[in-house]
Amino acid sequence: MFDIEFGNNGEIVCSGRLDAAQCEKAQSFMDSVADGRVLDFASLEYISSAGLGVLLKTQKRLAENGAGLRIINVNNHIHDVFRYSGFHAIFEIEAPGGQS
Amino acid sequence: MQKKFNRSYDSLEDIFEFTEDILANREIQESMRFPIHFVTEELFTNMVKYNPENSNDILLDVDASADGVTVSLTDFGVDEFDVTADREVDTESPLEDRPIGGLGLHLIKKMVDTLEYDYSEKQSTIKFTKGND
Numbered sequence: 696m697f698d699i700e701f702g703n704n705g706e707i708v709c710s711g712r713l714d715a716a717q718c719e720k721a722q723s724f725m726d727s728v729a730d731g732r733v734l735d736f737a738s739l740e741y742i743s744s745a746g747l748g749v750l751l752k753t754q755k756r757l758a759e760n761g762a763g764l765r766i767i768n769v770n771n772h773i774h775d776v777f778r779y780s781g782f783h784a785i786f787e788i789e790a791p792g793g794q795s
Numbered sequence: 796m797q798k799k800f801n802r803s804y805d806s807l808e809d810i811f812e813f814t815e816d817i818l819a820n821r822e823i824q825e826s827m828r829f830p831i832h833f834v835t836e837e838l839f840t841n842m843v844k845y846n847p848e849n850s851n852d853i854l855l856d857v858d859a860s861a862d863g864v865t866v867s868l869t870d871f872g873v874d875e876f877d878v879t880a881d882r883e884v885d886t887e888s889p890l891e892d893r894p895i896g897g898l899g900l901h902l903i904k905k906m907v908d909t910l911e912y913d914y915s916e917k918q919s920t921i922k923f924t925k926g927n928d
Contacts, residue, residue, distance in 0.1 A: 696808075712811070715840045716804040741829065743836045744899035751895050758890055772829035779905045780898050781886030 699724045702735060710738035713746035721746065725753040731762035736769045747780055754786060763787065799852035802843050806853075807836060814857050814866075821859035827925055830906035831864055837899040838878065838921050842870045849873060863908070863926035875914040878903075878921055 697717035702708040707728065713721055734750075750764065757763050765787040769777065774790050777783060798813055800806040811832055818828050835855070842853055854869040884901040885893060904910060907923040914920075 714804075714807045714811075714836055716807045741832065743833060743840070744896075744902060745840065747898055748895045751893060755890060755893075755895075772826075772833075775905075776833070776902060779886070779902050784887065785890040785893065 697721070704733075706733040706735050708735045708738070712741040713739060713749075714741065714743050715745035718745045718749050721749045722752070725749055728753065728757075730760075731757060732764060734764050734766045736766060736773060739773065740770070742773050742776060747776070747782070750782075750786070765789070796858070797854060797856045799854050800839070802846070802849060802851065802853055804840060804843060807839070810835060810839060810855060813855070817857045817859050818864065821861075823859050823864060824927065827864065827927065831866065831925055834903045834906055834923055834925075835866055835868070837903050838868050838923075841876075841878065841899065842868065842873075842919075845876060846870065846873050861927075863924060865922065865924045867920055867922040870919045872917050873919050874917075876919065877912045877914070879910050879912045 697709070697711040697713050697720065699707065699709050699721055707724075709721075750766075754764055763786070767789040769788055769790050771790070774788070777786070777788055782788065796817055800810055814832060814835055815828065818831065839853060839855070849872055851871040856867045856869075858865045878900055882900060884897060886901070903923070906925070908926050909924045911922045912919070913922075
């Protein structure tokens, strides 16, 4: 189960498991985002490399207009995946408690 | 415990539930489950992606004990593709130069203790192990 929607403050809220089967849903939503946003991962349990592709594709598109994604409340496992992928150099990423 | 799964991304939810049941029943610690699910998905989706015309199911075998977890995936009627071979992966270049995709095999090597590939008679078997932290 995976869900993605706008939160009350315009942030993008993801929840559940973002696996390869859910990437079309995630990409379709992200393609509708035209400006820089906060991506709240507090309820996102899991992401695979297919989900990383969705994030990277969106970040590249937003960067063309000088914008980008800030990903917050990243759990430890997803934080490891980002670290192994070198995502800290190309995204603004915050673990719970505000640590990058 | 073994089970065959349809060669489709739509099998991922069933694969997660099948694997999670085994890990939970064997009381495998929470911190090990994410990497096990991650590596299993990456290997399975690789098999789906690179042989979409193949109609054979993919066999998943999960064995969990107090010492750790062993998972193997077997793909039938396929060409050889050694997932353990070294491949160059770009994790340092600036955003505009980063390729989309290609991270999966790089990431699984960071998460497993051992990764083995065996190929014979058009059959690929990938086995990985992860011990308790």
